Amino acid sequence: MPVRVAESSAPSQVSGAHSEESSPPICSLLTVGQAFSGTQNVSNLQKEEAWRVNVRIQGCDLEHGYLCGTMEALNVPMADTPVVTFWEGEIVDAKNYTFYTGKWEATPEDDIRHWTKFPSFAPLLSRVEADGGKSLDLSNYPYIFMRWKEQYFVNVGTDCGLTIAGFYYVCFSCSDGSINGFYYDPNSSPFQKLELKCANEGRSGFSFSSYELQ
Amino acid sequence: MPTTTASAVCTTVGNNILLRLTSGERDVKLKALRELKNQIIGNRTKKLSFLKLGAVPAVAGILSDAVSAVDVADNDENDRIVKDIIVQSAAVLGSFACGFEAGVRAVLDAGADILIQRGCLVEEMPLLKSYMEVVDAGARSLKMIYQSKMAPKYDFLQEENMEFLLSLLNNESENVSGLGASIISHSCKTSLEQKLLFDAGVLKRLTSLLGGSLIQRDASLESIATIFKNNPEVVSQFVGPDTGRTLSCIIEIVKDRFARTRLLASLCLIVIRNASPCYLQDVGIKTKLINNLLELLDDPGRVGDEASFAFSSLIAEKEDMQKLAFEVNGVDKLYNHLQKGSLHPRRFEGILLALADMCSKLECCRSRCLSLQVLKLVVDALAHDSSDVRSAACMCLRSVSRSIKFIQNLSAGSFMNETIVIPLVRLLDDTSTAVQVAALGAISNIVVDFTTRRSTFIRLGGVKLLVQLSKSMDSTIRLNALRALRNLIFLAEDKCKEEIFMELTASLLASLICDPEPSVQEQALALVRNLVDGRINSVEYIFAEDGIILDAVGRQLRIASKAEIEIQGMYVLGNVATGKESHKEAVMDQLLLRAENKAQSCIIKFLQSNDSRLRTAAVWAVLNLTCSSSPGSSGRLVKLHDAGIVSHVKNMVNDPCLDVKLRVKTALEQFNSFDDSLILCIFSPAASNNKASTSCLQFLTVRAVGELSHVVDPSSKEEESIANYFRFSMKKNKKKKSTRTVKFCFDVPADSL
Secondary structure (H helix, E strand, C coil): CCCCCCCCCCCCCCCCCEECCCCCCCCCCCCCCCEEEEEEEEECCCCEEEEEEEEEEEEEEHHHCEEEEEEEEECCCCCCCCEEEEEEEEECCCCCCCCCCCCCCCCHHHHHHHHCCCHHHHHHHHHHHHHCCCCCCHHHCCEEEEEEEEEEECCCCHHHCCCCCCEEEEEEECCCCCEEEEEECCCCCCCEEEEEEEECCCCCCCCCCCCEEC | CCCCCCCHHHHHHHHHHHHHHCCCCHHHHHHHHHHHHHHHCCCHHHHHHHHHCCHHHHHHHHHHHHHHHCCCCCCCHHHHHHHHHHHHHHHHHHHHHCCCHHHHHHHHHCCHHHHHHHHHHCCCHHHCHHHHHHHHHHHHHHHHHHCCCCCCCCCCCCHHHHHHHHHHHHCCCHHHHHHHHHHHHHHCCCHHHHHHHHHCCHHHHHHHHCCCCHHHHHHHHHHHHHHHCCCHHHHHCCCCHHHHHHHHHHHHHCCCCCHHHHHHHHHHHHHHHHHCCCCCCCHHHHHHHHHHHHHHCCCCCHHHHHHHHHHHHHHCCCHHHHHHHHHCCHHHHHHHHHHCCCCCHHHHHHHHHHHHHHCCCCHHHHHHHHHHCHHHHHHHHCCCCCHHHHHHHHHHHHHHCCCHHHHHHHHHCCCCHHHHHHHHHHHCCCCCHHHHHHHHHHHHHHCCCCCCHHHHHHHCCHHHHHHHHCCCCCHHHHHHHHHHHHHHHCCCCHHHHHHHHHHHCHHHHHHHHCCCCHHHHHHHHHHHHHHCCCCHHHHHHHHHHHHHHHHHHHHHHHHCCCHHHHHHHHHHHHHHCCCCHHHHHHHHHHHHHCCHHHCCCHHHHHHCCCCHHHHHHHHHHHHHHCCCCCCCHHHHHHHHHHCCHHHHHHCCCCCCCHHHHHHHHHHHHHHHCCCCCCEEEEECCCCCCCCCHHHHCCEEEEEECCCCCEECCCCCCHHHHHHHHHHHHHHHHHHCCCCCCCCECCCCCHHHC
8 A cells, every 4th residue: 555655855846845936937026025015096985095005925826826915004094003904816817717707796897897997908808808818828928917805804803994895906017016906896986096016125126035835 | 492471371282282293193293283273373472472482493394394205196195194284384384474474584584485385386286186275275375475575575587487476377276376466466566577577468367367256356456556556658558458348347346345355446446547647537437436435434444544545546646636536525524534533543644644635736625624623633643642643644734734825714713823833843853753854844834924823933942943953964854944944934024033043043054055965955045045035134144154154155056056056046146136235246246256267157057047937036136236226236237247247138138938038128228227428448558659648548448338349449540539439428427426437447548538
């Protein structure tokens, strides 16, 4: 009978080690540990506000089109402290996920309406309308499209007066790591914009760290 | 000589029997043999007692004598007794060997296996019906010997051995053919042997045995599995009209009424499937196998114990099989068995490993485990008496935590930090190396955490233990301890980093970077990479103790040949290059000045690597060194240009990898952003002409940053226009409050300026 021996030494894809290094990332700026900062404009009936937002990528599983991280909102009027949420992302790679959301109360029309707000989506529009973008080869396209959905509050209770019911349509630029997004929530004002830039946190240049799950 | 045994009665009886074995009268001997056989059958204690009394050599002696006394031609009363003696002594020896390792050893030491083979099975005996009893007894005994790991290795390469084996297989007696199959199952190990057996045509006979008695079927299934195991070549030759029949025969047997047969049939199919995935791809058969094995778990005996191991070999590394198993509630079923409690250690181990395999790739399985509260039982198993169970529990935890989503859910949920961390940390001190390694695996995943679990781990003394293990003589332990430390340091807070660094020390890190094992080097470099990331003052760590860590990194980069090591090393340098000016200069030092014999910088090799990850890392280092916001960047750019690095980067403008291409594009934009009136000139020292400054100067090379080298022919008229340009640029520079300077390599006549 096969007897399991403790797995030893070198990590390898064959052994199933989920390594951040073994398959190259689509873009080195969209990797674990990377930080982004910018603003989200929040509009309500009274006024326009902009919150400062910091995002950090914590997990990345390209094979399954999965990404996750935290989002920190600062100077939120209703809260005393910065509000941190944990979000999970779906990468539109035509393999795991397409441009059509198919959930979270977003219709295909909503999808197209939001994606077309990104200039970099324009060349893809006709193919997406035809077959959802399944025939597209996005591996060499310098933009990555994603949906980010906040899952829970990390440091405050759900009674903080903030909602995480919706999700973001996100466009990431591979060349400079800038992120643009639009929040979608049928019960909130439409097209609240998220604008982030890759942050190098006081360094001159970009620094990268990594971990490896066995 | 007789020794004392536990029971006085036994001693008396035992001695009595042994005495009678030495009798000159055959009748007495025969009776004694029968009595001995009845005493020891199924009785381990008695076997041990008689062993100590020297029974085995005594019986072997009797067998030897009897075999010599046999006269095949005769068939009278005397011969009958001799035959009986052979049968009984063979039976006794076989019984000693049955499931009793000390007995096997004694039997082999007495040369009884050869005796039995020669005495019962070779030459004319198998041909004579009257000797069938002898043959059968011999075969049965040998089979029991061959079930032991200690049995002698059968040499298939010898032609006469192969012939003998075939004769056994072709024999009608189920014991004899069963022996043939046993020999294959026991001794066939290498792919060469597998091929020999396959080519000798044993499969045909084995397939027909599938339709025989229970014994023949079971023995045949084991042999078939042995011949195919891990041998795609043999399996691929398994084509033709026979294949379908054999396979469908085995598939039928999966439904047999005997549990052991069902298990063996499943194992056989699994072996074939694993060796050559083009067989048995049908969803129906896959599901049948999964369900069969899950059902076999219900068997209370050894079959149930082994069923989970078979299940593991069916689903390991195969996401599609894991998904199918999940859909038939595999996780729940395994959990139900776990819940029964008081499990035999082998069974416990098997189920834990099966769960580990189920959760190795699929998030749905991990979530199911979390919601079923499987983890509590797994964590309890960390303290089990059996090291195999402890090890399996660690592997289960490792598998389940191989997902950042899961780790986040753990943090968000109610499963407490200490519940998992405390028992795992305890296992770092385990007596078994395998358990330590398995615990390290689980820990290295669990410490990738952005909440408090890290601090719990540190508070419990985890770091001290990890550092200790990173100094182990065992490279596997060193490697896995470093992996855990690397993950622990990832995005760690300053205070946490400081504690870890104090424990590790710069000298240990430096020596681990130069470890004899390449994978240890890789992890040490990855650790340093994480160490110097984060707040900018973290870069200082690499300069501790006179910069021994940085030196070690540079040294490894220059001699490494494995891409993974080079990638980590380049990222270390790249990260340090995002620091202050002095940090950047230190990196330049490592890349440029330390090359032996003025060889080209190692970074050029990396820029040309086939591995896109390495090219990316190298370009990032260049980008960071020439970052526009840093005052010293232009000077560094000049040096990189001189070393040929800039032109290599330029050549990568159409790199096939998108990420590399985009970085190179950014790099070029960065290069071009520097003042392009910067000119580097080398003047010939032999300027002897005293004419106007311009004509005194012999330009050997005029280089402009961002442009190709331009060699000037001193006799040409170019000289003047270049000189004018030069003077103009110098003026331009004087006007600008620029910190950029023109660099001179040789003496310049003072009046030329």
